[in-house]
Amino acid sequence: MNLSPRQSQLLELVRTHGTLGIDRLAETLNVTLQTVRRDVTALAEAQLLQRYHGGVRVPSSTTENLAYQQRQALNAAGKQRLARAVAQAIPNHCSLLINLGTTTEAIAHELRQHQGLRVITNNLQVARTLAGAPGCEVIVAGGVMRPHDFGIVGETTVDFIRQFRVDIGLIGISGIEADGSLRDFDLREVKVAQALIEHSRQVWLAADHSKFNRPAMVELARLEQVDRLFTDAPPPAPFDTLLQDAGIDVVVA
The missing domain is CATH 1.10.10.10 (Winged helix-like DNA-binding domain superfamily/Winged helix DNA-binding domain)
Structure with a gap:
């Protein structure tokens, strides 16, 4: 054309x-x-x-995610804004579970000045970012490493996550559909994220505006399981109504 x-x-x-x-x-x-x-x-x-x-x-598949480098570049400014908003809301001296994704990696960069954090993660990019932060203790989950993004997944990872109960579970997502489902592409990654949700006192979802109406194959959770949503633009219809009905605290950076 x-x-x-x-x-x-x-x-x-x-x-x-x-x-x-x-x-x-x-x-x-x-x-x-x-x-x-x-x-x-x-x-x-x-x-x-x-x-x-x-x-x-952008054209997308329900079975395969964008390449890692593409996801890093996609809406980078918006991700940075919402990452700052998440970091500002996270208090010092708390425990966190953080899953895979370029958005959670951006949040990790904003947490390096926090004090007294204990972070459990299956994301080696997050672990590497926070490893040198003097106020942060990092606990890395075991399992199978995905070479394209250094994510740790598998049954061993799920069993590891289930040992903990943290203050905040911080998750990224590939897509939010109009039926209120949170979706991703890799079933192994989804199983780990579901364990993270189950073992967190509060669940915070970080999703830039490109995730709304984006299809993906595997259902990870429902909006009703989320306590707070951080995004970079006002959610479009029907998500504004869905979020209100679910009683979710929405923070627009």
Whole structure:
């Protein structure tokens, strides 16, 4: 497909943010809704974008996640904002369980000045980030290491997590669907995250706006199991209503 300059700009906006509403695209590009819809239709037919009700997102699979480097770059500014908000809400002298994901890795960077933290994690990137922090003790779960992102998964990891009961379980997620389910791609990773939820007094979910309406194959949990959600933009419909009905404290960075 030969892209016009406007279509190229539209595509780059969606790739940067992960998901965008049609109204937001029209406002940003300073064109009519009809023009945006026409461009989106053409880009979707070329399989460069994926449509959902009210917006578009980068093409995704329900069975395979984006490459680790792509996930690191996707909406990096938004992840950094919400990472700061999470770190500001975490008190000194508490215990944390932290799972896999580039968002939780960003949060770990913001926790390096905290005092008296005890962090249990199956994420070697998180462990490496916090290893040199003088106010933090890091406990690393055993199990099978995934070479592409240095995540530790498997039954051994689940058994390890079940030994603890922490103040806050901090989880990232691949997708939140409109039925209120939190979803991911790797069943082994999901099993570890479910153990983390079960053994945390409070569950905090860190998810930038690109995770809303993003499909993934395996159900990890339901929104009702989350106490606080940290995100970088106001959740779109119907998630605003779902979050309110679930009584979740939503923090928009």
